[in-house]
Amino acid sequence: MGTLQKQKDMSRRNFMALAGGAAGLAAMAAMGLPTGPKAYSANIPDIDIDSLTFVENKTDVLVVGSGMAGLLAAVKAHDAGAKVLMVSKGGLGTSGQTPFARGIFAYDPAAEKLSLDKFVAAVSRSALGTNNPVFTRQMARHSTARVRELKAWGFFDSPLYRDAFSKPIAERNITIMERIMLTHLIKENGRIAGAAGFSLDEAKVHFFTSKSVILCTGAGGFKPNGFPICDLTHDGTIMAYRIGAKVTGKEWNDGHPGQGENAAACFEGWHGVFARKPGITGVGVRHDLGVGLNYRAYMTGNPVVMSPPGKGGSNQVKGGPYVPDEFKRHGPPRGEQGPEKGPGPPECGPPGKGGAPPGMAGTLAGGSSAGMSIHKSEGLVPINDRCASTIPGLYAAGDALGSHLAGGIYTQIGSSLSGSAVQGAIAGEAASGYCRSVKKIEMSKAEKNRVKQEILAPLKREAGYSSAWVTQTLQGIMIPNFVLYIKKESLLKAALAYVEELRDHHVPMLRAADLHELRLSHETANMIVNAEMKLKASLMRKESRGSHFRLDYPDMDTQNWNAWINIYQGKDGRMKLEKQAFDSWPA
Amino acid sequence: MTIERIEGCIGCGTCVKTCPTDVIRQDPRTGKAFIKYPADCQICHLCRMYCPVDAITISPEKSIPVVVSWG
Amino acid sequence: MGLNMRVYIKSHYFILSGLVFTGIPLLIWTLDDMAARSLLKDALSILTLLAFCQMAGQFFWARTNRGAVDNLKMSSVVKYHKIIGYTCGGLLLLHPVLLVVPRFFEAGITPLAAFTTVVTTVTSQGVVLGIIAWSLLLVLVLTALVRRTLPITYRTWRGLHGMAAIGFILISTWHVIDLGRHANIAFSVFIAILAVGGVLLLGRHYNIEAIKNNGEA
Numbered sequence: 001m002g003t004l005q006k007q008k009d010m011s012r013r014n015f016m017a018l019a020g021g022a023a024g025l026a027a028m029a030a031m032g033l034p035t036g037p038k039a040y041s042a043n044i045p046d047i048d049i050d051s052l053t054f055v056e057n058k059t060d061v062l063v064v065g066s067g068m069a070g071l072l073a074a075v076k077a078h079d080a081g082a083k084v085l086m087v088s089k090g091g092l093g094t095s096g097q098t099p100f101a102r103g104i105f106a107y108d109p110a111a112e113k114l115s116l117d118k119f120v121a122a123v124s125r126s127a128l129g130t131n132n133p134v135f136t137r138q139m140a141r142h143s144t145a146r147v148r149e150l151k152a153w154g155f156f157d158s159p160l161y162r163d164a165f166s167k168p169i170a171e172r173n174i175t176i177m178e179r180i181m182l183t184h185l186i187k188e189n190g191r192i193a194g195a196a197g198f199s200l201d202e203a204k205v206h207f208f209t210s211k212s213v214i215l216c217t218g219a220g221g222f223k224p225n226g227f228p229i230c231d232l233t234h235d236g237t238i239m240a241y242r243i244g245a246k247v248t249g250k251e252w253n254d255g256h257p258g259q260g261e262n263a264a265a266c267f268e269g270w271h272g273v274f275a276r277k278p279g280i281t282g283v284g285v286r287h288d289l290g291v292g293l294n295y296r297a298y299m300t301g302n303p304v305v306m307s308p309p310g311k312g313g314s315n316q317v318k319g320g321p322y323v324p325d326e327f328k329r330h331g332p333p334r335g336e337q338g339p340e341k342g343p344g345p346p347e348c349g350p351p352g353k354g355g356a357p358p359g360m361a362g363t364l365a366g367g368s369s370a371g372m373s374i375h376k377s378e379g380l381v382p383i384n385d386r387c388a389s390t391i392p393g394l395y396a397a398g399d400a401l402g403s404h405l406a407g408g409i410y411t412q413i414g415s416s417l418s419g420s421a422v423q424g425a426i427a428g429e430a431a432s433g434y435c436r437s438v439k440k441i442e443m444s445k446a447e448k449n450r451v452k453q454e455i456l457a458p459l460k461r462e463a464g465y466s467s468a469w470v471t472q473t474l475q476g477i478m479i480p481n482f483v484l485y486i487k488k489e490s491l492l493k494a495a496l497a498y499v500e501e502l503r504d505h506h507v508p509m510l511r512a513a514d515l516h517e518l519r520l521s522h523e524t525a526n527m528i529v530n531a532e533m534k535l536k537a538s539l540m541r542k543e544s545r546g547s548h549f550r551l552d553y554p555d556m557d558t559q560n561w562n563a564w565i566n567i568y569q570g571k572d573g574r575m576k577l578e579k580q581a582f583d584s585w586p587a
Numbered sequence: 588m589t590i591e592r593i594e595g596c597i598g599c600g601t602c603v604k605t606c607p608t609d610v611i612r613q614d615p616r617t618g619k620a621f622i623k624y625p626a627d628c629q630i631c632h633l634c635r636m637y638c639p640v641d642a643i644t645i646s647p648e649k650s651i652p653v654v655v656s657w658g
Numbered sequence: 659m660g661l662n663m664r665v666y667i668k669s670h671y672f673i674l675s676g677l678v679f680t681g682i683p684l685l686i687w688t689l690d691d692m693a694a695r696s697l698l699k700d701a702l703s704i705l706t707l708l709a710f711c712q713m714a715g716q717f718f719w720a721r722t723n724r725g726a727v728d729n730l731k732m733s734s735v736v737k738y739h740k741i742i743g744y745t746c747g748g749l750l751l752l753h754p755v756l757l758v759v760p761r762f763f764e765a766g767i768t769p770l771a772a773f774t775t776v777v778t779t780v781t782s783q784g785v786v787l788g789i790i791a792w793s794l795l796l797v798l799v800l801t802a803l804v805r806r807t808l809p810i811t812y813r814t815w816r817g818l819h820g821m822a823a824i825g826f827i828l829i830s831t832w833h834v835i836d837l838g839r840h841a842n843i844a845f846s847v848f849i850a851i852l853a854v855g856g857v858l859l860l861g862r863h864y865n866i867e868a869i870k871n872n873g874e875a
Contacts, residue, residue, distance in 0.1 A: 090607050091604045091605055095607040158767070159636065159766070160636055160637060179604070225649065225654065225655065230627070258656070262647035264629070264648075264653045266629055266632075267630055267631055267645070267647075268647045274633075274636075275764070275765030275766075368655040369656065468651070472651070472652070472654065479654050480655070480657065482656065485656065516624055516627075591693065595837060595838065596837075597782050597837055598779060601775065635766070636765060636767070637767055639758070639772035639775040639776050640758075641761075
């Protein structure tokens with residue numbers, strides 16, 4: 001904490017000294033300017049703000065998000081006796097990362113040679129201790145039961161999940177409200193009291209009074225081109241951070257390369273994986289998609305000749321991220337995935353994405369994934385194995401929970417999707433149980449008014465920055481120059497200076513002419529907070545491990561850094577960071 | 588141009604509901620889908636795969652400059 | 659029949675109608691700036707499109723259009739009318755199903771789900787028009803098939819057949835212009851002319867008959 005404060009002061013004092021790096025960043029930041037959207041201009045509203053209405057909704061458990069975690073959370077909270085309402089920015093089974101995940105891990109103790117203990121130990125070795133073995137074990141232990149349920153709902157019958165997801169929701173008569181973006185969590189008397197947001201289709205602001213909230217909002221990135229996560233902007237994490245929840249895992253970074261040609265084309269980049277039906281994967285622990293390839297590109301330039309994943313790209317280039325000897329191989333042989341595994345992902349696939357990632361086949365070139373989260377590593381700090389956060393009544397599951405079930409690297413294909421299902425179910429049951437202890441929850445008028453103002457502010461501005469332009473500027477700061485791949489203090493600080501500028505000067509001036517743009521402006525604001533978190537956590541972790549690689553601290557430091565970094569908002573509104581030892585829960 | 592065109596739309600609204608990034612809207616007069624926010628298309632093809640009459644054509648080029656990590 | 663058919667095929671009118679009801683739609687199709695689609699989809703589209711144009715052509719290949727059938731025996735005109743009516747009408751009856759057939763061969767929603775979505779989108783004007791047109795077509799084809807067993811005179815049946823045909827062609831044309839993937843302006847104008855022309859032709863025929871009947875009475 002103290003260290004961080006010092007760092008921040010230093011970054012300000014040294015600002016001028018960093019001008020060199022900053023100038024380079026400025027050039028990149030300007031990338032969006034020439035052909036991009038108009039930066040600053042008058043706001044000509046496309047909707048009648050005065051006709052906006054306010055809607056009150058009430059429930060026991062509010063499930064936010066409609067992917068794999070949200071589905072199981074809603075179903076299990078309902079089955080445990082709670083009144084459930086599901087709200088999603090997108091649609092059931094059609095938004096976030098779930099629609100594109102094709103491999104789901106199922107640990108069948110009868111069929112696997114590896115015992116559960118040995119599996120967990122192998123994941124911990126690959127993750128270099130960064131995983132939380134409690135969640136690793138939990139995921140494996142419950143995975144088969146969840147997969148069985150999904151099978152019964154028809155999940156494996158189609159590459160499109162909407163019908164399969166609709167089945168259990170419809171059977172239970174669970175209310176689902178789609179295309180409503182939540183922007184605020186509301187806390188009263190130290191515990192969760194509900195949430196608020198707005199509809200993308202009608203001029204309506206929604207308030208949700210609920211005893212408990214489960215965030216199944218995924219994680220995100222900086223709208224990376226070529227990856228189907230451009231609707232994931234850490235909304236849940238940032239909402240929770242703003243009411244005091246602790247957040248973890250921000251220094252980890254997905255190392256996916258991208259396509260050389262048409263870098264933004266997800267469908268083409270994933271080589272037909274999206275058109276496949278999902279499949280089940282068995283045990284095969286690996287050490288994939290860290291930043292090894294990026295290191296090679298950084299050292300030798302592009303185009304990089306693709307080497308098998310797991311090699312860390314170190315066969316010709318000296319130095320770079322450390323890969324344990326045990327995992328320096330070309331993934332598990334096909335046989336290890338066991339019989340009857342369906343059309344699961346090929347060997348190169350990262351967990352939960354079931355299939356060759358972009359660039360793993362075809363022409364390999366610049367990626368844009370910088371800042372994209374590693375599954376299950378970025379999100380709310382869990383205080384126990386029941387997916388509870390540091391705020392009473394607030395739960396998180398799937399990528400919204402920083403469970404570190406695989407740590408800061410990819411270890412087991414398909415564990416991400418099954419992890420979401422398993423955690424969703426556990427959080428659902430836990431939240432339902434919590435509700436029984438809560439008598440009545442009410443939101444104060446004052447709080448509602450404040451939230452209302454914050455939600456609608458970009459619509460009411462007479463002029464301002466377009467969210468599209470600010471997002472492109474943010475991408476220009478965070479994505480190129482290996483800022484988050486090959487980290488070094490000077491560049492991280494330079495980027496941070498720019499991000500702080502966006503935070504202080506651009507976010508308060510974002511404009512929105514309609515509900516779509518209102519969504520974009522809140523997403524942009526969330527991404528900027530996330531950028532600040534990622535840069536600060538990366539600066540703080542003075543070692544290299546897994547997908548976090550510091551050029552100035554290339555070695556693993558088990559003395560000081562067998563710890564996760566938790567981030568929270570201090571009383572003064574500033575971002576604070578602290579360590580939490582790997583084998584502990586938050587105090 | 589990301590989503591390129593929508594031809595033969597019957598106005599069922601499925602694409603609006605299944606687009607993760609809210610690119611498509613229905614014309615309030617005709618009920619037909621049109622590409623309202625092409626810059627936000629992530630070229631994931633979900634809308635195309637969900638469309639009952641295969642009305643949506645998508646091209647792999649993005650309509651705005653693409654920021655990549657290294658090129 | 660052989661001889662009559664040959665006479666028919668040699669007639670100028672046949673060549674002209676071939677050009678109009680098959681050539682023009684194909685020409686418009688070729689000139690249209692369309693998205694590239696699979697062979698199966700294109701084939702199904704062309705088949706449907708041509709079937710529709712032949713159905714419109716039925717108005718011009720009957721005794722409503724005396725110039726066209728003058729040198730033909732009435733029996734062969736009827737025969738030809740029936741062949742086209744049953745094949746093209748049958749094809750158009752299958753159109754809602756053919757529409758979703760490509761879904762069998764590609765990732766996405768199932769053909770059944772696609773079909774269900776299509777026919778339940780009753781908020782769409784085009785879909786409703788399509789359903790009405792399809793029902794009228796079904797009536798046309800079925801009543802033609804079982805005409806002899808119906809307890810009505812030939813004259814009444816012919817009147818009904820004509821009315822149903824007028825309803826079908828007008829509503830289906832509207833449906834095509836509203837929803838058709840290939841209904842660009844040229845094609846829309848073309849089929850609108852065909853439909854209206856066909857209806858006028860039939861109307862004129864009925865008018866003449868009515869006058870004749872009145873005169874006789």
